[in-house]
Amino acid sequence: MTQEGTHIPVLLEPVVEALAPTDGRVYIDGTYGGGGYSRAVMAVADCTVLAVDRDPDAMQRAWDHAGKDPRLKPAPGRFGELDLAARAAGHEYVDGVMLDLGVSSYQIDQAERGFSFMRDGPLDMRMEQHGPSAADAVNLLSEKDLASIFHFYGEEPASRRIAKFIVKRRDEEKFTRTLDLANLIESSVGGRRGKKTHPATRVFQALRLYVNDELGELVRALVASEEIITSGGRLVVVTFHSLEDRIVKTFLRERGGAMGGGSRHAPEAPAGKSPTFELVARKAIDPTDEEVAGNPRSRSSKLRWAIRTDAPTWGEKSGLNSRIPSLDVLEALLAE
Ligand SMILES: C[S@@+](CC[C@H](N)C(=O)[O-])C[C@H]1O[C@@H](n2cnc3c(N)ncnc32)[C@H](O)[C@@H]1O
Structure with a gap:
């Protein structure tokens, strides 16, 4: 169960496995929250993590954390602009992006x-x-x-x-x-x-x-990730409900070249565009029964991830509900 003042990171092991952090590389934690993902990534590799969060309370935790571990670099802002955040921090490209959507227990548990x-x-x-x-x-x-x-x-x-x-x-x-x-x-x-x-x-x-314009932010973050992740780098996204998952799934299938594919429902990839992501696993990863029993908040979570190819970006994506x-x-x- 969630205790007041803590946040149990969801799908932590599969997230770290999907990101595959390596020494000397740079990653973005686009949803720093309580820093669970950042800490786990820096525990397995001697890497730099840019901590992005739009909540000033979460950024305060990131600054405190950075005081103890200088490999964490706080980069306040929205993940919809994570390309700008990375560039402002001096990184033209990064080796991976993690997003853990929604709110943290810190936020939901505080009545104010x-x-x-x-x-x-x-x-x-x-x-x-x-x-x-x-x-x-x-x-x-x-x-x-x-x-x-x-x-x-x-x-x-x-x-x-x-x-x-x-x-x-x-x-x-x-x-x-x-x-x-x-x-x-x-x-x-x-x-x-x-x-x-x-x-x-x-x-x-x-x-x-x-x-919070959360779905608009998500679409912008996916496009920004396509822009900023270097060839061979990884995009890892954890969603909490079907609206979010549908956006991530459609984006990765489209940019992963899985559209068309003989289905009469699937649109063809636009002419002249090559896949910008390789979908290693087509199915989403769900939490284990054990994780759900220990942390009911993980119940509806889903993890999707993909590897950036060296193809040029497709850029803008609209398609939100007008x-x-x-x-x-x-x-x-x-x-x-
Ligand atoms: C589920 S929590 C992340 C928890 C984190 N993975 C951990 O292990 O502690 C989601 C965090 O994302 C932040 N967030 C949500 N939407 C955001 C956005 N558009 N830009 C930046 N941060 C955002 C929230 O403020 C919250 O702190």
């Missing part, structure tokens, strides 16, 4: 960060600790936009109903607290009876993804 529907706290959810919060989204976005966010980012079947209840309630009193929103969601879907998970689970996931309002919409509403 507002990520959890189980603990009362401000309705915040901002990893970066600035910008529009989940409360801003819930209090300002239109009913239609909220329903789209809950539907696409939360795969919530009652998305419209919940959005309607939220808008009705906020006209009387705005939302500021996590439990207040969780209770409203619960009552809007007729309580908890017969439900395996808390009725607020999907809406909270959706709001978190939206407020029915989700962009964060600019919320920023403009806040500025009004």
Whole structure:
């Protein structure tokens, strides 16, 4: 079980094995968190690790860690811009990138960060600790936009109903607290009876993804990794839900040259493009039963990895859902 103030790294051994760290090389830990991956990588090889995280609390841990082990180089920022972070740290190319998506136990366990529907706290959810919060989204976005966010980012079947209840309630009193929103969601879907998970689970996931533009960040990180990983270097990604996994799987299959392949559903690779990644294992790696028993948070995790070829980058990738309002919409509403 997770204890307060710690984060148990998920799929740690297969991540290190997939990255295959080597002495003298440079790696990016794009999601430093509590530093579990960085520490494990530096334990098996005398290498440099650039620690990226968008959360100032995580970066403080990285600075503390770097004070004890100078092979760790803190590089604050978003992983969607990890190419810029590496270049700012003086590295034109790196030998591998690791990403462990989502939130850490440090974030979810701290009620004041507002990520959890189980603990009362401000309705915040901002990893970066600035910008529009989940409360801003819930209090300002239109009913239609909220329903789209809950539907696409939360795969919530009652998305419209919940959005309607939220808008009705906020006209009387705005939302500021996590439990207040969780209770409203619960009552809007007729309580908890017969439900395996808390009725607020999907809406909270959706709001978190939206407020942090997590899927946009993921797409940008994959493209940035293609740009920055040297030939023979590795990209290793751990995802926690199907939306993330689908993005990673599609990207690696597309850039790994697995599209086309005789399937009538699979698009052909664009003319003149050679695969930028070699997919050594086509199937994702799941946690063992033993890992899940020891750390239930690992239950839905999946690891995918690939080796960068020497082909030129394909660059930009779009394809995110255009029915989700962009964060600019919320920023403009806040500025009004
Ligand atoms: C699951 S935790 C990583 C845990 C880490 N592997 C460990 O072993 O301690 C995810 C971390 O990624 C960070 N993160 C999420 N999205 C990010 C982004 N777009 N850019 C940089 N960091 C991000 C979060 O702030 C969080 O600290």
